[in-house]
Amino acid sequence: MDGHRIALDAMGGDHAPHVTLQGAREALEAWPGLFLYLVGDEAVLRPALAKHGFSAALLARAEVVHASQVVSMEDKATSILKEKKDSSIRIAAQLVREGKAHGMVSMGHTGAAMVASSLVIGKLEGVDRPALASVMPNTQGGPTVLLDVGANVDCRADHIAQFAVMGSVYAEEVLGLERPRVGILSVGEEDGKGTDVTKDASAMLRELEIRFEGNAEGRDIWNGNFDVIACDGFVGNVVLKSSEALAEGIIGGLKDSFMESAITKLAGLMARPALRRFKQRLDYTEYGGAPLLGVKGVSIIGHGRSDHKAVRNAIRAALRAVEHRLHERIQERVAQLLPQD
Amino acid sequence: MDGHRIALDAMGGDHAPHVTLQGAREALEAWPGLFLYLVGDEAVLRPALAKHGFSAALLARAEVVHASQVVSMEDKATSILKEKKDSSIRIAAQLVREGKAHGMVSMGHTGAAMVASSLVIGKLEGVDRPALASVMPNTQGGPTVLLDVGANVDCRADHIAQFAVMGSVYAEEVLGLERPRVGILSVGEEDGKGTDVTKDASAMLRELEIRFEGNAEGRDIWNGNFDVIACDGFVGNVVLKSSEALAEGIIGGLKDSFMESAITKLAGLMARPALRRFKQRLDYTEYGGAPLLGVKGVSIIGHGRSDHKAVRNAIRAALRAVEHRLHERIQERVAQLLPQD
Incomplete structure (x- = not known):
């Protein structure tokens, strides 16, 4: 053993x-x-x-x-x-x-x-609250850790600050990212934007020795500008489920487009290896599962x-x-x- | 005049x-x-x-x-x-x-x-709070109204209930949907799931003469199961920005896939009209803008x-x-x- x-x-x-x-x-x-x-x-x-x-x-x-x-x-x-x-x-x-x-x-x-x-x-x-971390494949080809996606609703500022710290350790130790860039999910880049909870969590993180880079916006989950994005479990869960459904809807709609005619079917066949590689980049099975930190x-x-x-x-x-x-x-x-x- | x-x-x-x-x-x-x-x-x-x-x-x-x-x-x-x-x-x-x-x-x-x-x-x-409503193209080919996406943070239950009512009027009067199905965005279908705010908002909506169908999840923004989904402006804004970036990332990655080789380029050319029709379905310019209700x-x-x-x-x-x-x-x-x- x-x-x-x-x-x-x-x-x-x-x-x-x-x-x-x-x-x-x-x-x-x-x-x-x-x-x-x-x-x-x-x-x-x-x-x-x-x-x-x-x-x-x-x-x-x-x-x-x-x-x-x-x-x-x-x-x-x-x-x-x-x-x-x-x-x-x-x-x-x-x-x-x-x-x-x-x-x-x-x-x-x-x-x-x-x-x-x-x-x-x-x-x-x-x-206080373990957090479920989802590793999202960003458009730069790397991983972005979003947490909590585990439906921890009504989080306090110190919970979100802890999520950020735990996500940073995960990104550094397990994903091998050096000095991961950490953000807090909010509705604007500027420090003043957000709820009292996100603003207080930001203030806490600024005092810590992690690479905290302030507010992240919804788009930053995908563009590779951050390595770790912390949020309450309500927002994280909604974003995760919504993103899965959107990606599936787009891929599904695309498949339908290739079924339109004999020509598009042939085109689909010709493009298949490239499309498969593309789909792999989005594939949640690549990361296998979400760590509960x-x-x-x-x-x-x-x-x-x-x-x-x-x-x-x-x-x-x-x-x-x-x-x-x-x-x-x-x-x-x-x-x-x-x-x- | x-x-x-x-x-x-x-x-x-x-x-x-x-x-x-x-x-x-x-x-x-x-x-x-x-x-x-x-x-x-x-x-x-x-x-x-x-x-x-x-x-x-x-x-x-x-x-x-x-x-x-x-x-x-x-x-x-x-x-x-x-x-x-x-x-x-x-x-x-x-x-x-x-x-x-x-x-x-x-x-x-x-x-x-x-x-x-x-x-x-x-x-x-x-x-109290006007709400910005975004019309999202769902995978059934119809519109789903998500509101508020205008960054009204820290919403109370009665604000969210009002968003739901206003969204329902918009869907019925302007989008022509008969008896629109209205939901509140939460982290699970069951009534017990969500924050105190979403639960209180649900209780208010159950008393009203709109077609309230309970909790919607993140995936319901895209699958056409609801016509109107109400949420606070923090979640709505994050979901909207995240969805835009994800859809762009997927479409962009797809374009790259078609540039891989002479064969995939030819495939892309053959599939172009179908892909254009497909892209049109996702196109935010179709709805032109978000009404502030x-x-x-x-x-x-x-x-x-x-x-x-x-x-x-x-x-x-x-x-x-x-x-x-x-x-x-x-x-x-x-x-x-x-x-x-």
């Missing part, structure tokens, strides 16, 4: 356990230092392992951990605390809490994964509709975060930069 | 007065019932009229109104109240206030146009970078709003539906 140990909620997501097991196998093949706990109903998982091509060599680095329940989309996020105590999400979090795993990955119920991370793994000291371990939360590639990349994101001791770095910076009074 | 009289801020916008005059001429040619006040420096505008092909017949339905100043992007929104009293934006609003014009159109400084509309034209009785007259505020087509369509939007007596309809509904206590 050497190496980095990740607990995978093998039952979470729209296409579980097939895509989770396929993604798990690919991850084990790709990263020799990885050990995976596959959490879920063993009556389902054990027979499926062979079918998904887990060799004896791979099985030496994987262990099925039984969980009798699954959190469904109809369940409440807090169901893991009562009715769904033996759910795969909760058991995965339990493995992290007990120190058996260094991190967890779930493509299941986002709210339940957040509750499991915050309450079972537990929050870092000094962090501010908990005592690594937690990566993916889309319910994730495919095997997204699962593999979410495991990679967890692995990198574990390698960089992400939560310890965040703990140091939060303690150092935001002294509690 | 029969017909519908619109005051055009001929000096407002990045490409004024050329695109404003060209758009004005096209509008006069297209709609015989239109009379235009062209507001701006007469030393600039008069010589330009002939160059832009204004015939004697068109000039019978247009009048230059002199304004010696222009609000620049560096000016504050409130500059029209002091230093820029003789600016084209303010004079255009003055014409509406005096009843000479029924509505105004400006592609200039958005904040200044909002201040001129709210303070010079004046707010409707019972309306809640003022005692019609006010349409366009993008600074508007081209002549956007100017013409903004004038059309103003004309339609005037024909439908938009502000009177809004006044009736606000009085009826939101009794002041």
Whole structure:
């Protein structure tokens, strides 16, 4: 049991356990230092392992951990605390809490994964609200970290300032960006623009040793002018869901345009490799999942509709975060930069 | 001076007065019932009229109104109240206030146009905060009205409820949508999701005789599930700016993809008419400008970078709003539906 140990909620997501097991196998093949706990109903998982091509060599680095329940989309996020105590999400979090795993990955119920991370793994000291960070592909070809996108509504200024600090650590340690440029999402570039909350959060960040560059606007999420943009979870969630739908609508409309006539169909065929490369740049599965920052371990939360590639990349994101001791770095910076009074 | 009289801020916008005059001429040619006040420096505008092909017949339905100043992007929104009293934006609003014009159109400084509309034209009785409404093209091929996008930060629940009512009147009267489906932007479909402000606004709207369908999510801005979505001006502004940048980024990336090789260039050429039709669906210039709802007259505020087509369509939007007596309809509904206590 050497190496980095990740607990995978093998039952979470729209296409579980097939895509989770396929993604798990690919991850084990790709990263020799990885050990995976596959959490879920063993009556389902054990027979499926062979079918998904887990060799004896791979099985030496994987262990099925039984969980009798699954959190469904109809369940409440807090169901893991009562009715769904033996759910795969909760058991995965339990493995992290007990120190058996260094991190967890779930493509299941986002709210339940957040509750499991915050309450079972537990929050870092000094962090009131863990924040879900989404890595957006910007038009410069790099990543921009937007957080919180996890529906933390009614945030105070110090919450948003903490989001900014945690996002900055993530961008630096895990994404490898040097001295990441940090902004606060607002309605204008000028310092005077925004709500009392954004203005107070800005004032706090100006005192800190991070590279704070003031207000970011909506367009800055995409243009690469900032590496990290902090906002309350209401705005972040709305922007994330709206952006996903807009991008899908545009790509879908484009596909329809290529179906118009024989000529456009031929054109589509000719342009297909270029279009595929283009689409890849927008592809959320590239980053695999969103890290929940501010908990005592690594937690990566993916889309319910994730495919095997997204699962593999979410495991990679967890692995990198574990390698960089992400939560310890965040703990140091939060303690150092935001002294509690 | 029969017909519908619109005051055009001929000096407002990045490409004024050329695109404003060209758009004005096209509008006069297209709609015989239109009379235009062209507001701006007469030393600039008069010589330009002939160059832009204004015939004697068109000039019978247009009048230059002199304004010696222009609000620049560096000016504050409130500059029209002091230093820029003789600016084209303010004079255009003055014409509406005096009843000479029924509505105004400006592609200039958005904040200044909002201040001129709210303070010079004046707010409707019972309306605390006029709201800027953006008409977004949804993937069903119809319009979805999102408001407020005008950076009204820190909104109360009754402000958002008013935005919803005003947006509903606009969708019904001007866009011709029957019994428009109205939602409040939040972080989940369920009633319990959101901030105290969105929940209180929802409770108010449930009592009213509009077709209120509860919480809308970020994705609903694009999928055509709602006709009107109300939100505070912070979220609306962020979503609007972010969406513009994302759509441009995708279209730009797509263009690059077609430049990759001789084959993709040929493909792009073959698909061009289809791609043009597709792009048109996303085109903000189709709607021309955003109506500012809640003022005692019609006010349409366009993008600074508007081209002549956007100017013409903004004038059309103003004309339609005037024909439908938009502000009177809004006044009736606000009085009826939101009794002041």
